[in-house]
Amino acid sequence: MPNKKARTATVAGETAANVRDAEAARATLLAVAAQEFATRGFAGARLEVIAAEAGITRAMIYYYFGGREGLYVAVLEDAYRAIWKAEQALATQALGPQEALRKLVEFRVNYYIDNPTFVSLVSIENQHKARHLKRSRSVTSSAAPSLAHTASILAQGQALGVFRKDIDVVDLYQVIVSLGFFNASNRYTFGAIFGRNALDAAPVRRFVSDVVLRYVAVTPTTKGKKT
């Protein structure tokens, strides 16, 4: 797949180096495509540009992914895989429920700020009513561990009597994602209107954690207080 190496390797005959090359080339193509789709949208992305920056020709995109749509779906799947994989690293830490929840919130706030391409791809996919995402078994089936992570923190806090019992885990998940995602996704319009810099992460982490911890707390936490 990469530049001009005339190989005749069949699937059965692939060497380790071949596989590495093919995977690296695929990764490069996906990274370039993610960037281009995120910047110009699904229809606006130029296959020409993607191919050129990945060091291949347009025809290869058709050959490997069948065209624009196949490439775009692969990019989306990759993007979700990445955030969930990053989140799973948090799950191994042994912390009390409040601290675990705070870490989770901070992870989300940071991830969206640090990965504008992911944020744009998700926004774009919503403009297409998640038409492509719905067709991807890979994405819709692999969200479970992410939700389970939040659920386990919630359950732990409830068992210890520090979190309310009447919290729905999907509500909580939505609250965390909403606050984190919006801060990054709408930073330009919100910033233009209210003169805020969403990339200044520390104050955002602070008030978002505050909101979430107070939402679940049985009694008001004093952790988030500024005074």
Next chain:
Amino acid sequence: MPNKKARTATVAGETAANVRDAEAARATLLAVAAQEFATRGFAGARLEVIAAEAGITRAMIYYYFGGREGLYVAVLEDAYRAIWKAEQALATQALGPQEALRKLVEFRVNYYIDNPTFVSLVSIENQHKARHLKRSRSVTSSAAPSLAHTASILAQGQALGVFRKDIDVVDLYQVIVSLGFFNASNRYTFGAIFGRNALDAAPVRRFVSDVVLRYVAVTPTTKGKKT
């Protein structure tokens, strides 16, 4: 401006009917354009389609708005004007701070659900880093009353001792908008992954109000409890 009425009226000679016609035609064009831009994006919108649905020709868009960009900016300005105007209707009600805040939250949750065109336009504008919005004095200068509304509720609650003193009004504003906006803007991907229907507004209004009221409360409110 509307269909095939050969008029020779100058600006000075405009009759009331002329003005009404011109305004109605402009409103039609803006409504059609808003829909098309929201659906297909800034670059993806076809001027051809907009013109046809508004009952005019492409050339007229150039004549009146100078082209795609001028039309798009007018659409954006109109969209913000509309939400702020709708919000101002709330400001006249005489309520206690908790009830006023709840009404404000519910208004926002409902508005984003009921106005998907607005939500899409804002999302699209963020994908363009608010390039057009920044140039529009009309929008950036008219946000003040909206923020003032939230500020006055906050101040009232603080004066009565029911809201915390250490709440930043822009933080509060951002929390409300984040929760409401995301619910509508990301309903497709979130719904596809977690099987939620964001358009079922009642439960969303409930937990979002709960989150916001607990955020500002000096003591935990029991209003939001389900048990």
Next chain:
DNA sequence: GTCTATATATGGATAGAC
């Protein structure tokens, strides 16, 4: 498997008639 070349389509912007 990868490239070059091309057939084909689309739509933006504007000139000019009325």
Next chain:
DNA sequence: GTCTATCCATATATAGAC
């Protein structure tokens, strides 16, 4: 002020050479 007609640029998708 409004329409018709046209020029022109851009990109997709694929056929065919190597």
